[in-house]
Every structure is written in structure tokens, then in C-alpha cells.
Amino acid sequence: MARRTKEQAAETREQLLDAAERVFHAKGVSRATLDDIARDAGLTRGAVYWHFDNKTAIFTAMCDRVSLPMQAMLDAQVADPGPDPLGQLTRDGARILCLVANDSRTTRVFEIILFKTELCDVVAEVMAEEAERAARCRRQLSTVLQAAQRLGQIPAHVNCDLAAFALNSYLIGCIREWLELREFNLADQAEWLMQTFYAGLQHAPPPPAKVE
Amino acid sequence: MARRTKEQAAETREQLLDAAERVFHAKGVSRATLDDIARDAGLTRGAVYWHFDNKTAIFTAMCDRVSLPMQAMLDAQVADPGPDPLGQLTRDGARILCLVANDSRTTRVFEIILFKTELCDVVAEVMAEEAERAARCRRQLSTVLQAAQRLGQIPAHVNCDLAAFALNSYLIGCIREWLELREFNLADQAEWLMQTFYAGLQHAPPPPAKVE
DNA sequence: TTAGATACATACACGTATGTTTGTAAACAC
DNA sequence: GTGTTTACAAACATACGTGTATGTATCTAA
Structure with missing residues (x-):
């Protein structure tokens, strides 16, 4: 996938956090998969791992x-x-x-x-x-x-x-x-x-x- | 393993619930494994599946x-x-x-x-x-x-x-x-x-x- | 005394989450 | 215009939990 501008990247980060809210809410934090979150945001786990270290980092940011x-x-x-x-x-x-x-x-x-x-x-x-x-x-x-x-x-x-x-x-x-x-x-x-x-x-x- | 008497079996059931309390408390319900519970009680997953249908059944019984x-x-x-x-x-x-x-x-x-x-x-x-x-x-x-x-x-x-x-x-x-x-x-x-x-x-x- | 049920242990097949590595196209620096 | 970095996607290796099937030694009832 192509490289995005800084603002676009910041926006996908927010989208990932929005998706995390929805997925955590629906499945619980433990049962929520990084793939679930990425998919919900219309992205892949590559994006998740680019913006956050792991699931805990997403949780605290959220x-x-x-x-x-x-x-x-x-x-x-x-x-x-x-x-x-x-x-x-x-x-x-x-x-x-x-x-x-x-x-x-x-x-x-x-x-x-x-x-x-x-x-x-x-x-x-x-x-x-x-x-x-x-x-x-x-x-x-x-x-x-x-x-x-x-x-x-x-x-x-x-x-x-x-x-x-x-x-x-x-x-x-x-x-x-x-x-x-x-x-x-x-x-x-x-x-x-x-x-x-x-x-x-x-x-x-x-x-x-x-x-x- | 040999078959136990009814009273002994009821006691192992209680032991499994005691173990579930400890393991759920230590690892959280989602991250707790049936093997963790069985091991904590000094048993195997065979015993767990004999007494309970699944993890949810253990949780409600507890x-x-x-x-x-x-x-x-x-x-x-x-x-x-x-x-x-x-x-x-x-x-x-x-x-x-x-x-x-x-x-x-x-x-x-x-x-x-x-x-x-x-x-x-x-x-x-x-x-x-x-x-x-x-x-x-x-x-x-x-x-x-x-x-x-x-x-x-x-x-x-x-x-x-x-x-x-x-x-x-x-x-x-x-x-x-x-x-x-x-x-x-x-x-x-x-x-x-x-x-x-x-x-x-x-x-x-x-x-x-x-x-x- | 023996046939069957009980109370587990052991082993296997399957799905699935994770971390990492590699690929790649666009943005940016120069 | 070229090289480098960015922002992801895709593929891979590994590990782990679950359910189930099977084995087996004991208890119990007839």
C-alpha cells in the first residue's frame, strides 16, 4: 500500500482507535483480535503494528x-x-x-x-x-x-x-x-x-x- | 486413573471450583485455561470435562x-x-x-x-x-x-x-x-x-x- | 463374579492469535 | 530525478487453547 501523508496517517490512527472501541465493546478486550480491529477499520494488522506496539498500547491510547x-x-x-x-x-x-x-x-x-x-x-x-x-x-x-x-x-x-x-x-x-x-x-x-x-x-x- | 467413590468425586468437583477461583483471580477469566485449572487442582483436563461442559459452566458454578x-x-x-x-x-x-x-x-x-x-x-x-x-x-x-x-x-x-x-x-x-x-x-x-x-x-x- | 458404568488420564486434530519478516508504492528530502 | 523513508499489506512461522476421541482402572450392582 502506498505511503500516506502525515495527516492521513494520524487519521488512520484515530480510525484504528475508533475501531478498537467498537471491537472491544462487542467482544471484550481479551477476545478482541488485532485482526478484528484492523478489519473493522478497513485495514490490516500491518497498520495496527505500525501505529501501536501491541493490544495493550491500543487500549491505553483509547x-x-x-x-x-x-x-x-x-x-x-x-x-x-x-x-x-x-x-x-x-x-x-x-x-x-x-x-x-x-x-x-x-x-x-x-x-x-x-x-x-x-x-x-x-x-x-x-x-x-x-x-x-x-x-x-x-x-x-x-x-x-x-x-x-x-x-x-x-x-x-x-x-x-x-x-x-x-x-x-x-x-x-x-x-x-x-x-x-x-x-x-x-x-x-x-x-x-x-x-x-x-x-x-x-x-x-x-x-x-x-x-x- | 481409577474410579473414585461418589463422595470423592464430589470433593474433586469442589477442588476444581477452588482451583478455578485461584486461576480466574490470577489470570482473568478469558486468559485462564482449562489446563491451568486442572493443573492447579492437581488433575488433568479430563477431570474438568467430566464435571463441567466448558469454562462457562465452571464460572457459573463458582x-x-x-x-x-x-x-x-x-x-x-x-x-x-x-x-x-x-x-x-x-x-x-x-x-x-x-x-x-x-x-x-x-x-x-x-x-x-x-x-x-x-x-x-x-x-x-x-x-x-x-x-x-x-x-x-x-x-x-x-x-x-x-x-x-x-x-x-x-x-x-x-x-x-x-x-x-x-x-x-x-x-x-x-x-x-x-x-x-x-x-x-x-x-x-x-x-x-x-x-x-x-x-x-x-x-x-x-x-x-x-x-x- | 462379572458386566457395565464411572471417573478420570492421555493423545490428537483443528482453528486461531501473535509477532515478525518481507514486499511495495507513494511521499519527501536533496 | 534519484534515493530514502514512510505507511501500510501480505505472507510466514510459531505457539497455544479447545473439543473430542480413546484408553483404563476402579467401583457398583445384579
């Missing part, structure tokens, strides 16, 4: 296309907590839920990550990256919650690390269960879901012990 | 060993809501979290289901079963929440179906994130986590629209 923008959003939130951290956190959580509900690429990639990927020793590098990313996310959430606590939006006895864990769990859980269910409009209920959780934080009972 | 007892627990809860449904639900949720934290078999199987299994078209039968089980679980939770609502434990404007979704999501999310994290004692914090969520339900804002 994840980065959706996770990097979301991470940037959280970074901005931490840089400037604003006058109403809890309210802002509510709106941000709802915004993420709406993104999952409405942006098809986000929907598909979240479904792949939550339902169609086996994290195991073989992909230990990816697991380590993911664990680091999740830990950073929790630290950032805890920071924002502490800011809210200083403003009196959350009782002083609440352990912000544990609350950050609960918040993160709730968000992931809602995304996961809604993706599995799909019986109601998540965007419509996103605000209520987040507000209800924060109402719980505001009326939380005193903790039994310190989490470390 | 899941049933932990999910059936838990389902029975929820059934009992629905059969008799008792005088304090919300409090009972709090204790039940905490009990499930403690089970995940302390019972090693439950821990391992939940890790397999949440992190090391790819639900895709190929295992559509398993997916359909799982969806039905989840739907039933949500219906049961909604029933109990309605009982609590009639007793005034939850505001009348709360949509119990949506609340059941949120509760289920929260539980799954907490299990998932704790399994990934493991940095604190989940059993110690289980009560607080559940009580905080129910405090949110009790102080939930009015809904924006009806979920159907």
Missing part, C-alpha cells in the same frame, strides 16, 4: 482519549475550590453523569473499562497506572471536601478521606449500574442523585473510628 | 457458591420487613460489606466478577441471567424502601425505584472501590458508610421528575 479531558476538569476544580465547594462538587458529579449518559464515546469507553476488561497480572502496568490515577482522584476529592468542611458545609466530625472514598464509590457505582440498566434518563436524575448523597454527608453520624 | 447464600439472605429480608425496615437495611448492607471484607471466598469471587470478567456477546446467557438477578434485587430493595416510606422513615416525595437504584449503586461501588484500594478496614467503617447514605435519603430534596 482510554486516554476520554480520561485525559475528565482529569483536566477535576484538576481545574481543585486549583480553585471557589466559594461553594460542595455545590460545585454536586454540579461536577452531575456533569460527569450527564457525560456518561449523552456522549457516546464516553459511554462506550466506560462500558469497556467497567464490564469488558480483565485487570490481571498480565496487564500489571495498566493496573498500576489505574491505581495511581484513582488514588490521585481520591486525594483531590478529599482536598475539596476539606475545603467544604472549613466553610461549615460538612460537619467537623466527618472524615474527609472516608467521605471521598464514599463519594467516589457512589459515582462509579451509579455509572456502572446505569450502564447495566439503561431504564431511565440518567441526565434528568443526575442532580437529584448527587444532592441526595451530599445531604447524607451533611447529616452524617459521628464516625466510629479513624480511617488511615 | 459464582453460585457465593451468590446463592446472599440471595437467600435478601429473600428473608423481603419476606419480613420488620418494624424498622431502614435500620434493618442498614445492618444488612453493612453485613454484606463485612462479608466482602472478611470472608476470603466472597472477597475473591467478587474481585473476579468485578475486575476479571468480560461480559460480552459471547457469554450472553450469563449476562441475561445476571441482568435478571440484578433487576430482581432492585425490585426487592424498592419494596423494602416503600415499606420504610409508609412508616415515615423516608420522605413521601422520594422515588423508591430511584432510591433503590442509588442504594444498589452505592453498595456495588463501595465493594468495588474497596477491593481496588484495601487501605482501611471496611468492616469497621461499614456501619458509618451505610448510615450516611440513609441520612441522605431521609434528607433528600424533592425529585425533578418521575423515573419510569
Whole structure:
């Protein structure tokens, strides 16, 4: 096959990632073949091996296309907590839920990550990256919650690390269960879901012990 | 190899399921080989094919060993809501979290289901079963929440179906994130986590629209 | 006591995914 | 205009998992 220009090559790379999304979603990451992906993109495995080292490289590149923008959003939130951290956190959580509900690429990639990927020793590098990313996310959430606590939006006895864990769990859980269910409009209920959780934080009972 | 007695054969079946837990956990369900499982149990694939049709059959049998007892627990809860449904639900949720934290078999199987299994078209039968089980679980939770609502434990404007979704999501999310994290004692914090969520339900804002 | 069923082990055939190597036509540098 | 590099396609070698067929030693029932 003939050589393409730089822009054309970059475009086929994107097409390969699009194809990877579809194939991973349809067959699961493990059962997806590099030939499946190439074929779906109208290419051959030669193209795949030219742009990526192996299947793992495709997977991480595909994840980065959706996770990097979301991470940037959280970074901005931490840089400037604003006058109403809890309210802002509510709106941000709802915004993420709406993104999952409405942006098809986000929907598909979240479904792949939550339902169609086996994290195991073989992909230990990816697991380590993911664990680091999740830990950073929790630290950032805890920071924002502490800011809210200083403003009196959350009782002083609440352990912000544990609350950050609960918040993160709730968000992931809602995304996961809604993706599995799909019986109601998540965007419509996103605000209520987040507000209800924060109402719980505001009326939380005193903790039994310190989490470390 | 010589024929064993019925009891001995039943025991090797259990050993194969134990081995499947270990191998699925270590390599992921897709990458796990029937030879891996047989070898781990000190047997050969002949034994595997004698007791099970294929890998999917092993997987479902392994899941049933932990999910059936838990389902029975929820059934009992629905059969008799008792005088304090919300409090009972709090204790039940905490009990499930403690089970995940302390019972090693439950821990391992939940890790397999949440992190090391790819639900895709190929295992559509398993997916359909799982969806039905989840739907039933949500219906049961909604029933109990309605009982609590009639007793005034939850505001009348709360949509119990949506609340059941949120509760289920929260539980799954907490299990998932704790399994990934493991940095604190989940059993110690289980009560607080559940009580905080129910405090949110009790102080939930009015809904924006009806979920159907 | 013996015929058949049971509980596995062993061996084979088949498909299939992977990594690599080679081929090649167009783009680009000069 | 020629040489080199790019961006793939095509072909190949290797390995591996699955299902099945077959072998076999023991248990069990009549």
C-alpha cells in the first residue's frame, strides 16, 4: 500500500482507535483480535503494528482519549475550590453523569473499562497506572471536601478521606449500574442523585473510628 | 486413573471450583485455561470435562457458591420487613460489606466478577441471567424502601425505584472501590458508610421528575 | 463374579492469535 | 530525478487453547 501523508496517517490512527472501541465493546478486550480491529477499520494488522506496539498500547491510547479531558476538569476544580465547594462538587458529579449518559464515546469507553476488561497480572502496568490515577482522584476529592468542611458545609466530625472514598464509590457505582440498566434518563436524575448523597454527608453520624 | 467413590468425586468437583477461583483471580477469566485449572487442582483436563461442559459452566458454578447464600439472605429480608425496615437495611448492607471484607471466598469471587470478567456477546446467557438477578434485587430493595416510606422513615416525595437504584449503586461501588484500594478496614467503617447514605435519603430534596 | 458404568488420564486434530519478516508504492528530502 | 523513508499489506512461522476421541482402572450392582 502506498505511503500516506502525515495527516492521513494520524487519521488512520484515530480510525484504528475508533475501531478498537467498537471491537472491544462487542467482544471484550481479551477476545478482541488485532485482526478484528484492523478489519473493522478497513485495514490490516500491518497498520495496527505500525501505529501501536501491541493490544495493550491500543487500549491505553483509547482510554486516554476520554480520561485525559475528565482529569483536566477535576484538576481545574481543585486549583480553585471557589466559594461553594460542595455545590460545585454536586454540579461536577452531575456533569460527569450527564457525560456518561449523552456522549457516546464516553459511554462506550466506560462500558469497556467497567464490564469488558480483565485487570490481571498480565496487564500489571495498566493496573498500576489505574491505581495511581484513582488514588490521585481520591486525594483531590478529599482536598475539596476539606475545603467544604472549613466553610461549615460538612460537619467537623466527618472524615474527609472516608467521605471521598464514599463519594467516589457512589459515582462509579451509579455509572456502572446505569450502564447495566439503561431504564431511565440518567441526565434528568443526575442532580437529584448527587444532592441526595451530599445531604447524607451533611447529616452524617459521628464516625466510629479513624480511617488511615 | 481409577474410579473414585461418589463422595470423592464430589470433593474433586469442589477442588476444581477452588482451583478455578485461584486461576480466574490470577489470570482473568478469558486468559485462564482449562489446563491451568486442572493443573492447579492437581488433575488433568479430563477431570474438568467430566464435571463441567466448558469454562462457562465452571464460572457459573463458582459464582453460585457465593451468590446463592446472599440471595437467600435478601429473600428473608423481603419476606419480613420488620418494624424498622431502614435500620434493618442498614445492618444488612453493612453485613454484606463485612462479608466482602472478611470472608476470603466472597472477597475473591467478587474481585473476579468485578475486575476479571468480560461480559460480552459471547457469554450472553450469563449476562441475561445476571441482568435478571440484578433487576430482581432492585425490585426487592424498592419494596423494602416503600415499606420504610409508609412508616415515615423516608420522605413521601422520594422515588423508591430511584432510591433503590442509588442504594444498589452505592453498595456495588463501595465493594468495588474497596477491593481496588484495601487501605482501611471496611468492616469497621461499614456501619458509618451505610448510615450516611440513609441520612441522605431521609434528607433528600424533592425529585425533578418521575423515573419510569 | 462379572458386566457395565464411572471417573478420570492421555493423545490428537483443528482453528486461531501473535509477532515478525518481507514486499511495495507513494511521499519527501536533496 | 534519484534515493530514502514512510505507511501500510501480505505472507510466514510459531505457539497455544479447545473439543473430542480413546484408553483404563476402579467401583457398583445384579
